[in-house]
Amino acid sequence: MKDKIYHNKFAGFYDYFQHGVKGDVNFYLNYFKNFKGKILEIGAGTGRITIPLLKKGLDVTALDISSRMLAILKEEAKKERLSPKLVLADMRTFHLKQKFEAIIVTFRAFQHLYSVDDQLKALKCFKKHLKPNGILIFDIYTPNLKYIQKGDWQWHKDQDINLPSVKGKVRIDYRNRYDMARQMMNQEYRFSYPGGRKEAVPLRMRFFFRFEIKHLLRLAGFKVKNLYGDFSKSKFKSGSPEMIWIVSPERK
Ligand SMILES: C[S@@+](CC[C@H](N)C(=O)[O-])C[C@H]1O[C@@H](n2cnc3c(N)ncnc32)[C@H](O)[C@@H]1O
Known part of the structure; x- marks a missing residue:
């Protein structure tokens, strides 16, 4: 993200006008019901999804490139007596000492990677931070x-x-x-x-077409487990508004 638009412009407004994609919070809450592993959320922003997950007792680390977005997350979490682990980093280049059972890239944050190089860098970085049986979930909109x-x-x-x-x-x-x-x-x-x-x-x-993502994932060493067309888990088909990709590292 070269333009730092969330950091410089949106942080103060974000929670007043961005409400995500219909059903996204519930999708993650259901997906991680009874989940015991560690979750890394990429592009966590002000915590719109992080905080409901933390409130369910899930172990979530929130990563974002904007310290202003993370500062709001921290403040909101404090109101709920939660103290999340925050990481100020770029999704293309971060290095953490631990590996996670799940990585989620929420509310189209992946679409802020504009070049193929950046997209591959980020996917490889996610793979490096996933346990062998880990899961990566990300959502992007379908070009219409x-x-x-x-x-x-x-x-x-x-x-x-x-x-x-x-x-x-x-x-x-x-x-x-x-x-x-x-x-x-x-x-x-x-x-x-x-x-x-x-x-x-x-x-x-950046907008993406279905098979472009499939090829990117293959290049980065992921296999597709599921592709949904919306957050109520409909099968992806013509006219689906979203692509919700659920993928895991390819075994060598
Ligand atoms: C659309 S917001 C999503 C925020 C939050 N996940 C939500 O659901 O409301 C995209 C977020 O991605 C972050 N972001 C953009 N490029 C990034 C990068 N290269 N590395 C890490 N975070 C990035 C932005 O700072 C912003 O907080």
Whole structure:
């Protein structure tokens, strides 16, 4: 992540306007019901998923590249009398002394890896930190022609939000354009404050096609156990909004 957008721009707003993908928190809670192993969450951010897992008594280490996002996680965890293990690191290059039974890369954090080199570096790093029978889970969105066509750089309303430091509603709009050659979604969020001030924040995400991920995983030494098309575990098919990959290290 070269642009550090979460760190510099989103951290203070994040929990007020990003709510993840439908069903993601419950999916992880169910998946790890009665799980005894250690879990490493990559791109844990402000702890939207980490904290519910910790509250169930799970052993979760939260890794993120942004100290501001992690500081919010720490603060939120403190309110619940939890003290999570936090790691400030880049998912492409981290080195931890322990190995984990599970690694989860939550809410499309993998899509912040823009080049094939970065994607492979990260996958290899995950593999190095997984126990031989460990599991890696990550979710990404499925590129949808309808949205790609709509990506005409026109503003669309997202939502109105309340921020503790602002009197009145803050309106959020977004606009998207797609670079098909680079498989990048270039997005801008615009925050309009009651007094008239406006701030635009750019966000870039790499989008992936199904078999591209399969090849990446094979190159990095993973085998696919399951691919779901949404967080209620529907089979991945045409029109599925998400790809939820459940993979494990290939044995030599
Ligand atoms: C969409 S947010 C997801 C936050 C959280 N998992 C959630 O579900 O709300 C993506 C997170 O990935 C982090 N991130 C982006 N690039 C990263 C990298 N190279 N290494 C580690 N974390 C990264 C960002 O700082 C941000 O907190």
